[in-house]
Amino acid sequence: MNTLHEPARDLPVIHEADVCVLGGSCTGLFAAIRAARLGARVVIVEKDNCFGGVATTAMVNVWHSLHDTEGKQQIIAGLTQETIDRLDRRGTVKRHELTNPSRGFTFNSEELKIELDELAREAGIKIYLHTQFAAPAPLRDASGRLEAVFVENKSGRGAIRARMFIDATGDADLAARLGCETYLANHLQPATACARFAGWSTLGETAARVGELIREHGPAHQLPPTFSWGNYVPNSDVYMLAATRIHGINPANADDLTHGEIEGRRQVRAIMDILRAASPDARLSLEALPSRLGLRESRHIRSSYQLSGDDVLSGRAFDDTIAQGSYRVDIHHQDKPGITLRYLDGLEEYHRPGHPSERSRWRPETATNPTYYQIPYRTLLPVSGPDNVIVAGRMLDVDPIAHAAVRVMVNMNQTGEAAGVAAVMALDTNQPLRALNVPALRAKLAAGGSAL
Ligand SMILES: Cc1cc2nc3c(=O)[nH]c(=O)nc-3n(C[C@H](O)[C@H](O)[C@H](O)COP(=O)(O)OP(=O)(O)OC[C@H]3O[C@@H](n4cnc5c(N)ncnc54)[C@H](O)[C@@H]3O)c2cc1C
Incomplete structure (x- = not known):
């Protein structure tokens, strides 16, 4: 070097x-x-x-x-x-x-x-x-x-x-x-650039079709298959949308991070163009971009114990528990489209863009289920x-x-x-x-x- x-x-x-x-x-x-x-x-x-x-x-x-x-x-x-x-x-x-x-x-x-x-x-x-x-x-x-x-x-x-x-x-x-x-x-789980839009309610029915519209028109804008979700900012007409996907970057690498920031903003604009085309009368405006790309994962440390998916999904108890949670397993795939949700009661859902959700069990039914993990x-x-x-x-x-x-x-x-x-x-x-x-x-x- x-x-x-x-x-x-x-x-x-x-x-x-x-x-x-x-x-x-x-x-x-x-x-x-x-x-x-x-x-x-x-x-x-x-x-x-x-x-x-x-x-x-x-x-x-x-x-x-x-x-x-x-x-x-x-x-x-x-x-x-x-x-x-x-x-x-x-x-x-x-x-x-x-x-x-x-x-x-x-x-x-x-x-x-x-x-x-x-x-x-x-x-x-x-x-x-x-x-x-x-x-x-x-x-x-x-x-x-x-x-x-x-x-x-x-x-x-x-x-x-x-x-x-x-x-x-x-x-x-x-x-x-x-x-x-x-x-x-x-x-690594993909990164996402969120965006906040003012005037979201003026999109009318288009607001409920964001995922479908991105699926339909995304390829023309070089948008990867995505899973979109969002929330209104309380007491406002401003909506926080998480619908972009930046795959294949390692956030602990400066070049990857730079590419991710710029690609995330490009994808936000493409999504906005798709929404405006679908609802030309909407008064939609980009209210804010993130000051930092949303990162889900980069390096992990090696400790004396690696917490496993089995530990989480079976609600395993530890003598040295310092935190507890009940949020489902939520895998944003890098290697295939969509997300997989796995629940503590044995259910699993695969949400694949453009297809009906696939429901199955990741384990057989049991009389009782864990209700949180440690x-x-x-x-x-x-x-x-x-x-x-x-x-x-x-x-x-x-x-x-x-x-x-x-x-x-x-x-x-x-x-x-x-x-x-x-x-x-x-x-x-x-x-x-x-x-x-x-x-x-x-x-x-x-x-x-x-x-x-
Ligand atoms: C799009 C997206 C949606 C998500 N949705 C949800 C959700 O709905 N609910 C939820 O709970 N979680 C959600 N997550 C996951 C969650 O946000 C992260 O896993 C969580 O924030 C991780 O927290 P953290 O404190 O470890 O890291 P971070 O929140 O990334 O915090 C790290 C902090 O360290 C600072 N920092 C980094 N390097 C340095 C340095 N060298 N010197 C000084 N400061 C530094 C950063 O600026 C930052 O403030 C989502 C993540 C993404 C990306």
């Missing part, structure tokens, strides 16, 4: 903290807040201009049900519930969870940005927005701990020193750069690398079927809360993250509001 030497230089330590969180989606921010509420000095580093990750910058305005599949037991609470309650007080969230668990809660992503700012400020966290994690500092010794990370922003490059680090970058940027073992699934603490701990680094979010160690269920935000938010509390417990007890007393961790999570 053609290379240039970057001269070594001393960098200013711009901040010192107990816990440093990299990545400020709700996963990362909730980690930071839980740690700060336990008295830790916390710093959070986010490369975009706001908190929220996919929920804000990629405009995905849906959190799924906080209840089990029967709607009887609340299995998720904590900061997800707290945030929903705060949005509710402002009238910017709609609850559908008991009638449509898959829709759960729809909210206004712009209001969420402001609410997350408030939560961060109230917790007294040091915030760096527009700041990118660049590299880990060299380890203290071969078996040592991570002492600092290098970040880059408008003010230049600097170091943040901390005692614990939480990688919530979605792409396992810290873990990968530390040389921890990571892997990519054979078929995520173990172990899946957040890189099997190798410094013992003061933990991950949270979609890079946890899961097989493709488990990933297709657990990746959704109400689940990932809990992994953040667990990582934040674990980091503080490890500091308080002077223990490595891998040796934590997990029953005590679970008790602390519950005491702070988690539904464990």
Whole structure:
């Protein structure tokens, strides 16, 4: 490879903290807040201009049900519930969870940005927005701990020193750069550029035919077969549509990401042209594009335990459970059109564009079914690398079927809360993250509001 030497230089330590969180989606921010509420000095580093990750910058305005599949037991609470309650007080969230668990809660992503700012400020966290994690500092010794990370922003490059680090970058940027073992699934779930449209209701009946119209006219616009869904932004005529598909990109690769952003926007325009042609009198306008492509999957870390599809679909219980979920397995295929949905009660549906849904069973019927699944603490701990680094979010160690269920935000938010509390417990007890007393961790999570 053609290379240039970057001269070594001393960098200013711009901040010192107990816990440093990299990545400020709700996963990362909730980690930071839980740690700060336990008295830790916390710093959070986010490369975009706001908190929220996919929920804000990629405009995905849906959190799924906080209840089990029967709607009887609340299995998720904590900061997800707290945030929903705060949005509710402002009238910017709609609850559908008991009638449509898959829709759960729809909210206004712009209001969420402001609410997350408030939560961060109230917790007294040091915030760096527009700041990118660049590299880990060299380890203290071969078996040592991570002492600092290098970040880059408008003010230049600097170091943040901390005692614990939480990688919530979605792409396992810290873990990968530390040389921890990571892997990519054979078929990464595709990326999607969402879009918000004003005047959606003026489309009339066309609004219900988006998928069909894309199927019919998409090939003329070089649109791949897709699965389209969307939601009104509460109390508005603005509609968030997720209907594009960018296949075959690895979001942890800069060229792929660049191509994905541009291709996503091209597809949004093509869809808009198809809708306008079908409904020429509609007053449809493109209200907003995402500031970041919606990413479903990139790197995963290798931990001592890979959560499997079997674990999820059988509702397997773990002694070290730190998060729970009931969202179905939802595989957005890269290798064939459409999506497959697999449910805890043994049913499976394959939705293939242009064809009737195919219903079958992935397992025989049983008298009782699991109603939720569990995520173990172990899946957040890189099997190798410094013992003061933990991950949270979609890079946890899961097989493709488990990933297709657990990746959704109400689940990932809990992994953040667990990582934040674990980091503080490890500091308080002077223990490595891998040796934590997990029953005590679970008790602390519950005491702070988690539904464990
Ligand atoms: C189109 C689409 C639809 C989806 N639909 C739903 C849905 O309806 N409901 C649902 O719950 N989930 C949905 N998901 C899945 C869900 O959004 C993701 O799996 C989830 O957001 C993952 O959360 P995360 O915190 O791990 O990652 P992300 O939300 O990707 O957050 C990572 C954060 O880290 C920051 N970051 C990354 N690298 C760096 C760096 N080097 N330095 C500093 N900051 C960095 C990013 O800017 C971002 O804020 C959808 C995803 C997509 C793409």
